[in-house]
Amino acid sequence: QVQLVQSGAEVKKPGASVKVSCKASGYRFSSYYIHWVRQAPGQGLEWMGVSSPSGGGTAYAQKFQGRVTMTGDTSTSTVYMELSSLTSEDTAVYYCARVGQWVSAGGFYDYWGQGTVVTVSS
Amino acid sequence: DIVMTQSPDSLAVSLGERATINCQSSQSVLHTSNNKNYLAWYQQKPGQPPKLLFYWASTRVSGVPDRFSGSGSGTDFTLTISSLQAEDVAVYFCQQYHSSPPWTFGQGTKVEVK
Numbered sequence: 001q002v003q004l005v006q007s008g009a010e011v012k013k014p015g016a017s018v019k020v021s022c023k024a025s026g027y028r029f030s031s032y033y034i035h036w037v038r039q040a041p042g043q044g045l046e047w048m049g050v051s052s053p054s055g056g057g058t059a060y061a062q063k064f065q066g067r068v069t070m071t072g073d074t075s076t077s078t079v080y081m082e083l084s085s086l087t088s089e090d091t092a093v094y095y096c097a098r099v100g101q102w103v104s105a106g107g108f109y110d111y112w113g114q115g116t117v118v119t120v121s122s
Numbered sequence: 123d124i125v126m127t128q129s130p131d132s133l134a135v136s137l138g139e140r141a142t143i144n145c146q147s148s149q150s151v152l153h154t155s156n157n158k159n160y161l162a163w164y165q166q167k168p169g170q171p172p173k174l175l176f177y178w179a180s181t182r183v184s185g186v187p188d189r190f191s192g193s194g195s196g197t198d199f200t201l202t203i204s205s206l207q208a209e210d211v212a213v214y215f216c217q218q219y220h221s222s223p224p225w226t227f228g229q230g231t232k233v234e235v236k
Contacts, residue, residue, distance in 0.1 A: 044227055044229045045164075046227070095171055095172075106223065109162070109174060110174050
């Protein structure tokens with residue numbers, strides 16, 4: 001069965017960086033894009049970006065341009081999201097989510113990771 | 123960017139009664155080439171990731187109870203729960219995935235039991 005398993009919770013100081021992983025299993029990794037979506041406490045869902053599963057192009061939300069890097073490792077079926085220059089505004093649950101359409105960069109999300117809590121505090 | 127606006131922000135419905143959630147997009151999410159609306163609905167319960175309920179606006183995901191229905195086209199969409207059950211208490215989000223990024227979500231609608 002399809003699974004996306006994310007790395008554990010992180011606590012970071014302002015100005016630091018965080019790298020969250022998302023390991024996929026149960027399907028052909030290179031055939032489905034994975035996006036990153038975050039949710040601040042008590043808030044809605046915010047799209048952050050996407051990277052090609054085969055290591056091709058990326059697309060990031062303008063809000064995170066210059067501060068986020070999304071990569072993938074086909075040998076381990078894992079995608080990574082690194083966010084730098086953290087502030088308290090980055091405190092949120094970070095989700096990876098698989099696009100439900102074969103080889104489509106955009107689309108609806110049929111599988112989600114369990115979420116990674118990132119807390120930014122001095 | 124396409125802005126998604128849901129209404130209401132919250133609603134309280136008696137068990138067994140109908141719940142209706144609206145979602146409006148700032149531009150059409152209908153692709154005329156294939157006549158599909160690029161609109162999805164998700165359900166999120168506390169402490170859980172969102173769960174996909176519908177895609178293409180009205181295609182129900184396998185396993186989703188048929189008391190849930192999705193409808194609409196162009197810029198106006200509706201998620202209806204025909205007979206609210208206790209397990210339906212959650213926050214519901216719409217999402218557009220039309221054309222290029224960013225792919226955006228509505229702000230969410232919280233459904234509670236009256």
